[in-house]
Amino acid sequence: MKLLALGIIFLILCKGNAQQQKDFNPNTYRFSYKSELYKGTRVEITSKLKALKNNSWFVNIPEEKKTVLNILFKKAKEQPIPKLYKKHAIAFLDALYAYEEFLKIYDNALYEVILNLKQDMRRLDFKFERQFTKAKIALERANKEDKNNTQKIDLISKELLDSQIKLICHRWMKKKIEKYKGMDAIKNPDELIAEFKKEEAMNVFTMIEKKRTEQISAYLENQIIDFFYNKSLPEIDVEDLQLDYIDKL
Known part of the structure; x- marks a missing residue:
């Protein structure tokens, strides 16, 4: 028994010594x-x-x-x-x-922006559709009552096209934004949000460095609207428009 005990102690010491050497x-x-x-x-x-x-x-x-x-x-x-x-x-x-604090601020600010946009989408949708229908009515009236005033008709035609593009682009964006659910849309973004985050990272970082953190959300909201608008332009069909709130003209 003593011999066995001594053997065990020897092995333990050897193991400890080997660990120390390591x-x-x-x-x-x-x-x-x-x-x-x-x-x-x-x-x-x-x-x-x-x-x-x-x-x-x-x-x-x-x-x-x-x-x-x-x-x-x-x-x-x-x-x-x-x-x-x-x-x-x-x-x-x-x-x-x-950079941990920067990443937290950035993600939280962008999440807040997405939430605000989702809440505001329907109101803006109605607003843009109303602008479009007003421009369309104005053009029809001008063609009837002032058809020889080409300058006026061209101006209203441009307003109509601009409002039509704005409405269709908005609806393209609306479909994208409404799919984003919770913080996961920011932490595990799709290609659009990932690209946007990469583009704006340095600008947001600079704002944090300059102690302008309170301005980040407003800045990101303006930027993401422009970003989605520009992304939508190659994707939309100007003729593919249905009115959702106002009787079709």
Whole structure:
């Protein structure tokens, strides 16, 4: 029994010694950041940092800032000395996580904008349809009562076409916006929202840097309306229009 006990103790000591040797191995890097332990070879930790950098959560960091992050990441992974590697790795992580607050503000502001647009879509739909019907009535009246006034008729015709395009583009946008459900539409966006987020990321980041956070929602609302309008133009058929609120003319 004593021999067995001594054997077990010997194995435990050997295992502990092996673990100590591993921990103090010059090829083993070790440091903590935000309660996360980074431990392993330089290749292993670098792989972990790279996976973090490419995480979908950080996808909307402005491209200009991603360039800075890539430089910091490259500096870290090239450090052959554990102490220097730790220093540069932490500098990279500091820079990366500094964007967390930006991403939260950005997503929340855009979510608020989408909610507001969804609530306002029906009112705007009626407004734009009314503008279109007024322009159409005005053109018909001008053609009857003032048919020789080509300048006036051309002006009203342009107003009619503009209002028609505005209404059809609005309805294209309305269909898209109404499909967005909850924060998931922002966190896991379709191609349109993903493209918009990428385009406006740097502008929003700059507004946050300049302490203009309260202006972000209004800014994004104006921008997303223009964005959807421009996206709708190649997609719409100007002749494909049905009136929903006002009797057909």
